[in-house]
Amino acid sequence: MMTGRDWTKARDQQRIARSGSEDVDGAMLPIGAPKRRKPKSELRSEIDAANAAPGATVTRLVVCRCGHRATVRFPVARLSARLRCSNCGEATS
Numbered sequence: 001m002m003t004g005r006d007w008t009k010a011r012d013q014q015r016i017a018r019s020g021s022e023d024v025d026g027a028m029l030p031i032g033a034p035k036r037r038k039p040k041s042e043l044r045s046e047i048d049a050a051n052a053a054p055g056a057t058v059t060r061l062v063v064c065r066c067g068h069r070a071t072v073r074f075p076v077a078r079l080s081a082r083l084r085c086s087n088c089g090e091a092t093s
Contacts (some may be wrong), residue, residue, distance in 0.1 A: 051076050064092045 050056055057073045068087040082091050 064088065064090060064093055066090065 064085040
């Protein structure tokens with residue numbers, strides 16, 4: 001059964017997102033070399049350095065069983081702390 005969808009439009013959008021689009025004259029602008037992706041080991045060392053810094057904080061979404069949600073900023077040293085819901089008073093993790 002045909003769905004009546006125009007897949008050429010979707011393909012064109014994906015191609016333009018992937019490789020860019022041409023200007024009006026049809027000549028592509030020089031782009032230059034793509035950015036080098038950092039290796040995982042370098043990213044991990046950056047995260048460790050950020051967490052080891054004094055006063056480093058982590059933002060976390062806390063959800064209670066009653067449905068109350070809150071975004072909380074924690075110091076890295078207190079990540080395992082238990083909180084109480086301001087709505088129902090129940091301890092959350």
